[in-house]
Amino acid sequence: MSPSGAPFLGPIGITEYLVVSVWMLECGLYCVFTSRNAVALLMGVELILNAAALNFVSFARFGVGRVEGQVSAIFVIALGAAEAAVALAIVLALFRLTASVRADEASRLRG
């Protein structure tokens, strides 16, 4: 291994971080596209939010706006937590009404 970097990649820069972020975004999108279970769909949304926050932090590390990027990442994390709480409450209410967590069957309005 060369002393200047990882064995296959060389020094880790913004490109490597963005590749990981795109990978997580695509996994989250695939999860959202294919899940019938509403809880699994929420996991895909969390993956997408984490990819966005990782973008903010990596641009904060390698770009100029350090504090701004980290502040934005904290906002993303807080929004993700709030979204998870409300969405899981909705899933629980849906399960109590229809005895199912299948997102593709929840198509009725006002029961």
Add this chain to the structure above:
Amino acid sequence: MTSGYEITGIAAAAWLATALVTMVAAVGVAVLRNIVHAAFALLVVLLGVAGLYALAGADLIAVLQILLYVGGVVVLLLFAVMLTSRMGDPEVASQPLAPLRAALAVTSLSALLAYGLIVSTRWRDVDAPHIVGTTADVGEAFLGRYLLPFEVISVLLLAAVVGAVVIARRDSRSEREIGERRR
């Protein structure tokens, strides 16, 4: 491209291991059909992202990620799984919805993003060779320039907590009405 403040040496090796674990676990979240297995894969992803934050010098974000996501959101998700799904039910471990079309769309989009945007862009180097102490700076930013968004976020969190309680509360009257209507 090499500007002297990229991640090098042993930190780059640690970055590589963390990134590989994170990416494999992210695939697991997407393709595992058992919802509990997917939840634990998501746990691994969130821990890996916390490691990537720490390696990017964002120690405060890494700690917040572990506290809020690993300690909070994953526990919430596992609670929801346990409260809603029946593990032996074949309906719960259901078949994916249009997996081929979704895989095609996702692959083309990732190719577009990876080659069209990330690799082909000439990222310009900036002269910022030192990493500022993040926790103190983020705290000052929150109490200075970003005070109003900070307060708005706290109001939003309060609204989310109250809304979640209201939505998830057992409303026996409307349930009875719906049950009678269904009968």
